[in-house]
Amino acid sequence: MRFGICTLDDWDVSGRTVLCRVDINQPVDRTTGTLRSTKRIEACVPTVRELADKGARVVLLAHQGSDIEYQNYWSTEPHAEVLRRLLGREVKWIDDVCGPAAREAIQSLGEGEILLLDNVRFLAEEQTLFEKSLKLTHEQQARTLLVRKLAPLADLYVCDAFAAAHRDQPSLCGFEQVLPSAMGRLFEEEYCVISGLMEQPERPCVFVLGGAKVSDAFLMMSSVLEKGAADTILTGGLVGNILLAARGESIGAGSLAFIEKSGYSGLIDTARDLLARYGEKICLPVDGAWAENGRRTEAPLGSIPPEVSLTDIGAATAARYQEIIRGARTVFVNGPMGVFEQADTELGTSRVWDALGDTAAYTVVGGGDSITATAKYGKTAQIDYICTGGGALIRFLTGEELPVVRALRQAAEKWGAGQ
Numbered sequence: 269m270r271f272g273i274c275t276l277d278d279w280d281v282s283g284r285t286v287l288c289r290v291d292i293n294q295p296v297d298r299t300t301g302t303l304r305s306t307k308r309i310e311a312c313v314p315t316v317r318e319l320a321d322k323g324a325r326v327v328l329l330a331h332q333g334s335d336i337e338y339q340n341y342w343s344t345e346p347h348a349e350v351l352r353r354l355l356g357r358e359v360k361w362i363d364d365v366c367g368p369a370a371r372e373a374i375q376s377l378g379e380g381e382i383l384l385l386d387n388v389r390f391l392a393e394e395q396t397l398f399e400k401s402l403k404l405t406h407e408q409q410a411r412t413l414l415v416r417k418l419a420p421l422a423d424l425y426v427c428d429a430f431a432a433a434h435r436d437q438p439s440l441c442g443f444e445q446v447l448p449s450a451m452g453r454l455f456e457e458e459y460c461v462i463s464g465l466m467e468q469p470e471r472p473c474v475f476v477l478g479g480a481k482v483s484d485a486f487l488m489m490s491s492v493l494e495k496g497a498a499d500t501i502l503t504g505g506l507v508g509n510i511l512l513a514a515r516g517e518s519i520g521a522g523s524l525a526f527i528e529k530s531g532y533s534g535l536i537d538t539a540r541d542l543l544a545r546y547g548e549k550i551c552l553p554v555d556g557a558w559a560e561n562g563r564r565t566e567a568p569l570g571s572i573p574p575e576v577s578l579t580d581i582g583a584a585t586a587a588r589y590q591e592i593i594r595g596a597r598t599v600f601v602n603g604p605m606g607v608f609e610q611a612d613t614e615l616g617t618s619r620v621w622d623a624l625g626d627t628a629a630y631t632v633v634g635g636g637d638s639i640t641a642t643a644k645y646g647k648t649a650q651i652d653y654i655c656t657g658g659g660a661l662i663r664f665l666t667g668e669e670l671p672v673v674r675a676l677r678q679a680a681e682k683w684g685a686g687q
C-alpha cells in the first residue's frame with residue numbers, strides 16, 4: 269500500500285480476471301489512421317506484462333481521443349498491434365466495449381491472456397462532455413452500463429491510467445465502488461515522482477502551457493496561480509491565441525474562426541478575467557506565425573494580417589521564452605507552441621524544446637503531444653522526468669485530489685489489501 273492506495277504487491281492476481289484501465293491515448297495521423305507516437309503504450313507495458321506473467325486474465329480498457337478534444341474518436345485496434353509487438357505475445361482485440369461479444373471474449377480468456385476492448389468513449393457515459401454536464405458521483409458511476417456489465421466478470425480492478433486520473437468517468441472511478449482495486453506500476457511511479465517534486469519545487473517555477481486542449485488549461489492556470497504553484501506561465505498554441513484575443517489583440521480571422529468552430533469562444537471571457545487577476549504572471553506571445561503558400565510567415569502583434577490563422581509563436585516570443593526557461597529552477601511543460609508536426613510552423617516548439625534541453629532547471633514534460641515533441645527534437649535524455657499525463661499532471665499540481673486517486677483510496681479503505 270502506498271499513499272493509502274493498494275499496489276500490485278497487495279493482490280494475488282493469479283487465475284483472476286483483472287480489468288486494467290490504461291491510458292494509451294496517442295496522437296493519431298488522421299489521413300493514414302496510424303498512431304504518431306507509441307510512448308504511452310510503451311509506458312503501460314510493465315503493468316500489463318506483470319499481470320499476464322502472474323497468470324491473470326487481463327482485460328484492458330482504454331480511450332482514444334483526437335487532436336481536438338472530444339471529437340473524432342478512433343478505434344483501439346492499432347494500439348493492440350503495437351502492444352503485441354512490444355510485449356512479444358498475443359493481445360486479443362474486439363470491436364466491442366461491454367456488449368455480448370466483449371463479455372464472451374472476457375469469459376473465454378485463459379490465464380496469462382490479454383484482451384484489449386475497443387475505445388470506451390464509444391459509450392456516451394465515458395465522454396468528457398457527459399462527465400462535465402452530468403457530474404455523476406462515483407456511486408452513480410458504479411450503476412452505469414459499463415460497470416454493471418463488466419464488473420461481475422472480474423475479480424480486481426487496476427488503474428494504470430495516471431494520464432487520465434483527472435477524469436471523473438465510470439471506467440476510471442466507477443469500478444472501485446464494486447471491486448477490490450489497485451494502482452498499476454506506471455500510476456504508482458508517476459504519482460510518487462510528481463508528489464515528491466511538488467513538496468518543494470525550486471523557484472522560479474515556470475509552467476509552459478500550449479496545445480489545443482484548452483478548457484483544462486484555463487481551469488488549471490487559474491488554480492496554479494491562485495495557489496502560488498507557478499511563478500510564471502508561458503503560453504502558446506490555442507491557449508496563447510485565446511489569451512491574445514481576450515486582451516483585444518488582432519490575431520487574424522482564421523484564428524478567431526478556429527476558436528469559434530472548436531466551441532471555445534466562451535473561454536475568451538475566462539481569459540480576460542484571468543489576465544485581470546494575474547496578468548503580470550502570464551506571458552503572452554509578442555509575435556505569431558502562419559504558413560502562407562507553403563512558407564513560414566511571421567509578424568509582430570499589431571501587424572498580423574486580418575485573414576490569417578496563427579499556428580505558431582513567432583521567433584521573438586520563442587527567444588523570450590528560451591531566456592525565461594534558462595533562468596528557471598523548475599519547469600513543467602504541457603502542450604506544444606504550435607502545429608509542430610508541420611515544418612513551417614514548428615520553430616516555436618523546437619526552440620522551446622532546445623531550451624528545455626539545455627536549462628539547468630529540473631524539467632518535467634507531460635502529455636501526449638509534448639512527449640511526441642520531446643522525441644521529435646531528440647530531448648528525451650535531457651528532460652528530467654517525462655510524465656504520460658498532461659492534463660492530469662497540471663491538475664495534480666493545483667493541489668486538488670484527483671478523482672481517480674480519491675476512488676482508489678476509498679477502495680483501499682473498503683477492501684483493505686490482499687485476498
Ligand code: 3PG
Pocket residue numbers: 291293333337338396431432435481635636657658659660
Ligand atoms: C490526455 O491525453 O490528457 C489523457 O489521455 C486524457 O484525455 P482526454 O483529455 O481526452 O480525457
